[in-house]
Amino acid sequence: MADLTTRIGALVLKNPIMPASGTFSEELAEVFDLDCLGAHVTKTITQGKRAGNPVPRVCEVNGAMLNSIGIPSKGAEWFLQNTVPFYADYDAPLVISISANSADEFARFAEEVSVPGVAAIEVNISCPNVEDHGKAFAMRPGPTGDVIRKMRSATDLPLWAKLSPNTGEVVEVAQAAEAAGADALVTANTMLAMAIDSATGRARLGNVMGGLSGPALKPITLRMTYQCARAVSIPVIGCGGISTVDDVLEYLIAGARAVQVGTATFISPTTMPRLIGELEQELEERGLTSVDALIGSVDIADEAITLAEYA
Amino acid sequence: MADLTTRIGALVLKNPIMPASGTFSEELAEVFDLDCLGAHVTKTITQGKRAGNPVPRVCEVNGAMLNSIGIPSKGAEWFLQNTVPFYADYDAPLVISISANSADEFARFAEEVSVPGVAAIEVNISCPNVEDHGKAFAMRPGPTGDVIRKMRSATDLPLWAKLSPNTGEVVEVAQAAEAAGADALVTANTMLAMAIDSATGRARLGNVMGGLSGPALKPITLRMTYQCARAVSIPVIGCGGISTVDDVLEYLIAGARAVQVGTATFISPTTMPRLIGELEQELEERGLTSVDALIGSVDIADEAITLAEYA
Amino acid sequence: MPASLCVVSDSAPTAAPVRHSVNEVDCRVKAHEWVNGQYRLLTLSAPCSVLDCQPGQFFHLLCPQTDRFHPYLRRPMSIYSCNREKGELTFLYKVAGEGTGALAGLETGDVLNIVGPLGQGFEIRPEWRRPLLIARGVGLATLAPLAQECARLRLPLTAICSARAPDLLMSTNLFRSFGAEVITVTDTEGNSDTESLTPLIEGLIRSRGIDAFFTCGSARLMRMLQEIGARHGIGGQVALEQHMACGIGMCQACVRPFRREDGAVNLRVCREGPVFDLQEVL
């Protein structure tokens, strides 16, 4: 049996498959045993209560979806009292995703959620930075570095910085997160997009613009994963459009040490356990004894032009 | 019959459908009469000769494609002697796309190609700026403004700035182009992406990374079109993933005054004439007398939550 | 169609969150007929694992990819009937857009992937002895299993079925087969507006002693019932709809605002609903 374990800094995951933030919750336990997963990653929370965006909050486009859920949050207190204990019953490490409006708030919040039962903090820096005209932290290396640095001194938990595909400075942001002390990167969040109903002329999301996720996003986030894996030495966790075992393999080959599955769980709630089984089978068919053997193995074709050889 | 004409600054186009640079050439005249188009837009050229990128230069992903053609160019001289005269036989205005390595080169090149027969210059600023560590001009408002400003003083032809979806500063770049004297914006070029063959572990493009185009790009470039149309007062030309008349309508509704059709022409070389006919039909069915009536008519849903009314 | 609905006894699905009560299963199409020009009845062979369901619950259907239609997200559909003995599950749906258009292409023997049962169904409180069902359009599909449940509980039942035109009235015979007194109203006959219905319903309250409202399919009717109910102190429930992504409570796509003790709260239609207290709907 192939060894599916993968190491994300100090954490050892029993396999590289975990959910993406916002596409997973306790309710999925009604579908399958959540302990089969490499980790549990919760929906981003804010310290205080928040309402989220107007409906419709989702729509579909050409084999993908847009969402403008926003970050409705019941607040830290509710989360620590209800959500954290729920996951205590499982062996899989609990990664909690948090968001805040400034680097200092991020730090204070990180401290507050550094409680037993939490194995790592995912830092959702795709939210507006009140100190930078509302531009998301993840858009620039400076604010990204600030957030991570301040959080680093506020908690001992591993910090995973979740990057945004909306920036033109992917590599710079990744390196800033690493330099500031991030333990891993997650590539990536959704891409800002829009859809209009051509019959009615109406924006198809209540919030007008929203995040693109699902298969259409994959070529973009796979590219980011590749760029980041080459540019930093901390582990990179791939995320974006994964729904088949081939997608998982592509991310691992591009350099990801683990992957997150998002929208695919909406299409088929049993996607993650299926991928775990299929990944194991793929490794065996390829005669590989571990996931490690695949990670970063991408073969960059040389420039030679070869004629197809038919046989 | 509905009035399909649309005005892009000083230019009046007989309809809002034109090709996207790099997905159109003289050869398409063998498929249909090119004079049916609103304008002709040629593949980006550089002043000197260039070879382009290694093969494979294209691959398909989930209902879209990646390309890393690069900008193979026979140079300005060849272009002025061969390509410009070819299009002289047509009424449709000729828009030529150019690229260069610095703002000064852009300006000199613009001057060189400002010859009779050329109706406008599309400025492909998605190419590396040698004066900015190879970062594309279109990534930042500063370099974008520089290029347009220098070109503005070098030619009287209308300048269309073609924006990139890879920047995190779409609105700022658009406004910089407008402030520097651009006559129109084209939103947008391809998005940097990647694909790996999971069976072989090989990057599927010879150049490893390449540009995503086709339907998967539409939600992103439609969003840019909407953002730009609200942020500038010069015309915006939508581009990205257009293949159906609904796509055309969505862009017009979002605020585009015209659209460019790229990859769809590869899938069906008769796409553009078909879209022109269908657009006319749609306007008539909606009882609209002109394209203008649609442009920018997007209806931003109010926050009221309404129950579906079945009947 | 007079299927015996299998109702879960007392424990609502949320009571024991860690049992695997939601299943993703492939089902074969047993039959698929047009009920009228707009509605189709889809009958699936379903395994027992998904047939433990309540009236008002729904399934999330993975509509197929066809030449013309390329739905991506699942589509929520109320259970129209569920028969454990026959291993049968039916849906009554209106062909609307991409997803239902694709669904309409399914033929006997084809496979459909479904997730469910999902959500909270109707609750018939012990004090409700004389229910009135008011359904419009596809709301008839959602209320049909409730009518059956009323029959099982031997509650005398009155149902008002509303539609645009008489040929779009469905399930009236099914309601009658459950012993319901059925009143039909249609737009074409001009008796389906709230001005006509309000006195009709107030008459029923007086003559039949109606003490609960159940409705689905029309915001207008729901608002009317909220008013009548408030005036007469009559409670009830409504099955709501909202655009969904996950259908099982993870994504927060499907929220709507509700009146609760401490002001308005957003609740998930897929999870806390689709059935809600009539007066709580904002």
Added chain:
Amino acid sequence: MPASLCVVSDSAPTAAPVRHSVNEVDCRVKAHEWVNGQYRLLTLSAPCSVLDCQPGQFFHLLCPQTDRFHPYLRRPMSIYSCNREKGELTFLYKVAGEGTGALAGLETGDVLNIVGPLGQGFEIRPEWRRPLLIARGVGLATLAPLAQECARLRLPLTAICSARAPDLLMSTNLFRSFGAEVITVTDTEGNSDTESLTPLIEGLIRSRGIDAFFTCGSARLMRMLQEIGARHGIGGQVALEQHMACGIGMCQACVRPFRREDGAVNLRVCREGPVFDLQEVL
């Protein structure tokens, strides 16, 4: 299959660039058979507008979307035969991946959208009187119409057909029906490597007076022929392949480097090719 190929007279397609010589048309599938375990023969009913074609030209096929396969780009396929009288166009193809997998699902009566004819076909120069065709695998499909053209020009023809195994040798009877002398070699028999083929071909040059090579389907065989050709001063042509997007010359996806007077140039396989001078290939 012994179709009479309709050859365009003198003017190559590029000569008059503004006539609408390339057409996008929907064609019905007339027949679709397995030739062996890997190859299928697809026969289309095609309108006259696309039947003005040369051996070596190709069409760009819009492979259908199926449950399993979702090709996006078109797929290039050589014309296997083209019959103006019967209004018929055939393709012989190997089921390889996404696109050909989808293609293989086409049934008689289905519609396939094709664009063409495209590219430059073979040119049989007047000085070439004794051609040798060397094809491997699917290259047999591309060379078949050339064999027919040789027959029409009454040129005595020799063809070497190479494949992995004897059951994958196709079209040999077709070649024979055009009067060709056919020599078959296969990997399993151990006589298809260049070490075995070089003396065989040099023998044919001596015994038959071969003065031109035409090849398709193998880089290895092409390199071998370049060498033999250079040694013996024998010219020829090769049909090449390259990944394509547009297929009509617009996108520059399909370039390959060629030797020309002024050094190496990139030429488009879809436009300047797919047939090129054997010695120019780099």
